Amino acid sequence: MRFDVTILGSSSATPIFNRNPTAQILNINERLFLIDCGEGTQQQLLRYGIKSQRINQIFISHLHGDHYLGLVGLLSSLHLNGRVKPMSIFGPPELKEILDIQFKYSQTELRYPINFQATHTESSELIFENNDVMVETIILEHRIPCTGFKFTQKKRLRKIIREKVEALNIPLDMIPLIKRGMDYTDSKGLVYLSADLTTDPDEPKTYAYCSDTICNWKYLDQIKGADTLYHESTFMHDMLQRAEDTFHTTSLQAAEVALRAEAKQLLLGHFSARYRELEPMLLEARSLFPNSKLAIEGHTFEI
Structure with a gap:
C-alpha cells in the first residue's frame, strides 16, 4: 500500500529563495490528500506532475495566509476545468465564510459541491475516515486557532x-x-x-503533520510513535525568543519533539525567509534527532 508525502511548499509567511508557502500532497493507496494550500500551490502541482482533479479532500490547518491563500485559485481552476465531483474541505469555521465571500463577489457558481467540515481546537477529533485511513486533528498552540492532522492507516487484511x-x-x-x-x-x-x-499484514503507519505552533509539549501524546512527523521549524535555536514571541518552533525544539514522541522520521519545514541556506537547520536538528530531513520542495518521502 502506497503511503508517502510530496512537499509542494516549505516556506513560512512569504515565498522566497525558490521556496513556496506551505502545501503538501499525501498519497494513501493512490488517493491524494492536500494538506494546506499556500499561494502558488496549483503551480507546484503542475510543476511536479500531480493532477489536481485527483484531490478529493483538502485539510487547512489555520487561517494565516501562507497556509490557505492558494485555495480559492485552486478551487476556481478545478471549476474552469470542468470538475463535477464533490470536494471535501476541512478547516477553521471562518474559512467557509471566506470562500463564500470570494465566490459571491466574483459571481462564481462552482460546477461541483463543496462539503465543508469545520475543525475545532478544544479537543482532538476524528474528522475523516475511509477504508484506508483515519484522520484526526492535533491541537496546536499558535497566535490564532490552529490544528495539525494525524493520518493513521487502517490495519490491512492478511x-x-x-x-x-x-x-x-x-x-x-x-x-x-x-x-x-x-x-x-x-x-x-x-x-x-x-x-x-x-x-501477517504490514503494521499500520502514521503521518503526523504539525503546522504552526509554539513548542509547548502538550500535543506529544497525540503524535506518539508516528512513523513520520512533519514539524514546523521556522527558526534556528539562537532565535528562540523570536520563535516564542511569534508562537513558532526552532529546529532544535522540533528535534526534541520527535525524540520525546518516539517518532521514526522527522521532516523539518516552514522555514523563515531569513534563511537562504537550510543545512545549518538540518545539522542542528540532527544533533539531537539523527533521522531528521529537510522538507525540500518536489521531494517525496515514504512514511
Missing part, C-alpha cells in the same frame, strides 16, 4: 501466499474470506488453515 493458493487451485472468491481468517476446505474434505495460507 497477505495471501500466492504459491500455496495456486498450488491448491483455491477459487478466487474464497481468497477475500481466507484473508479475513476463514480456513479453506477442499473437495476431499482436507482443511487448510488461513494462518498457513497467509502472512
